[in-house]
Amino acid sequence: MLDCKRATALMSQGMDKKLGMLQKTSLRLHLMMCEGCRNFNKQMRFLREGLRKFPQQNS
């Protein structure tokens, strides 16, 4: 059973490489049950979007 600490590491790793089927399944199950990790996942995606937009700011 995946804990939150491991789930956050997997979510981050999933942004850099394809996760295995078992990793994806256990992460999906964990996210169904854990609101904190769902929020974390959304925040990671928001950070990536912000980093993409960042160079175009300030002018």
Place this chain on the structure above:
Amino acid sequence: MENELASFRSDMLKFAWLQLRDKATAEDAVQEAMAAALSGKRQFDNRAQLKTWVFAILKNKIVDIIREHARYRNAGAAIDEIPEDAYEDLFDDNGHWQVDSRPSTWGDPESSFSNQQFWQIFEICLTRLPDNTARVFMMREMLGFETEEICKELAISPTNCWVVLHRARMALRLCLNDRWFRTENRDAGL
């Protein structure tokens, strides 16, 4: 066009410094990018198009510099500026979120993109990342390198690379959370 380019200089310097972490090297990169842009003599319909183009040139210059400097870096040495236990206290002994550190919703975070103050906080949070951690993170997220390429360029292991990226994201998330999304008086975050 020269005046337009000059107006981007400050943003370009900030952008280059965030990746290179050295003022003189960042200035060199910007100078070279501006010279290349001026010699390009391309026409643009608007300022945003010109800025996108000149930043693309700057990114290429930064990549060249990172590659050049990687040759002199202590090849093979792991990057571990953010300690392994830096985020341990976010979790309990079973690896679940502590009650007061469990991520709560950021509401409609995309609305922050139109707020200039948000971007100032964003920049502060990026600046606070340790140098080598920031370099790996920026290579991945701003310069668009795949992790395999980062490993090769910086001579670090894939595992080290993923750990560095994860810790950088944790640091950036916490910083934005504390300085922007959980701050009633957002001026305090600056």
